[in-house]
Amino acid sequence: MKINLNKHVTIRPDTSQRRLLLSVMQEAEKHLDAKELYRRASEKDASISLATVYRNLHVFKEQGLINERHLGQARCFYEMKRLGEHQHLVCESCGQVTEFESPLLNKLIDEVQRKNNFFVTKVELYLEGYCHKCKEGKR
Amino acid sequence: MKINLNKHVTIRPDTSQRRLLLSVMQEAEKHLDAKELYRRASEKDASISLATVYRNLHVFKEQGLINERHLGQARCFYEMKRLGEHQHLVCESCGQVTEFESPLLNKLIDEVQRKNNFFVTKVELYLEGYCHKCKEGKR
DNA sequence: TGTTTGTTGAGATTGATTTTCATTCTCGTC
């Protein structure tokens, strides 16, 4: 289910749409889905197309500029890649997304790679449950 | 985006469609998506509807009989729940799905719950990369 | 037996994503 990006093609690194989309991604304080990225980009360039958003999300992903995340929903969310991997905690009740890191995860992955003779290129740990507030409310 | 199953309704536990769907799930040697479950069930009862497959996947999930998994694709896969949690390794190249367990994961989750004051109800660790065979082939 | 309530099949609908296609842009060459 990959988009048809024709691998034998040189990607032009810099178009006004790409610059706009990247700047919106960078300014974003949280994870954006394609539609929200489109909405925000449209405010600055009303003519941009949703197809261009999707196409460039693929390009950015291939270039390693952004991460694609699955946060419970069917649709994907995107965020700029940063130093240090992190994973997500999603509250079933209020939808709040919390980020966390743990050195244990790397340890786990090392072990899994060794035991299964597998080379890991992508890690996604998704935890769902109840956040601080919603946990209280449940009582 | 939940299906409308009307919570204040008593679920009738045993219909011929449910029995059929569960038996197909049990016989399955690997993870099935809704369409594949539908295809296999249709072989035994040509009149079964895809809507019934989806409806009952929700029922089985609520009853804790099956697990829903996200294996890279947008669509979901399902498998019978078994003793002992396990997670998945998916080969980017050949698509092979390998299952694994690690006690480190529980340790990690304990830590995350404590540090973030969060109550975890669902865990999904998805690792993608290259399996034994495909790793070799790459050289 | 008649009523109530849960279930089903078929088909329509939704929502996210991808593709198609005609047009436009970029950039190196003449």
Place this chain on the structure above:
DNA sequence: GACGAGAATGAAAATCAATCTCAACAAACA
């Protein structure tokens, strides 16, 4: 400066999984 090839774009159509609607059906039970 015109040109040509390749890459990118906008708009709209197509795809695909998942969900919903609704009339018919079946089980439970009064």
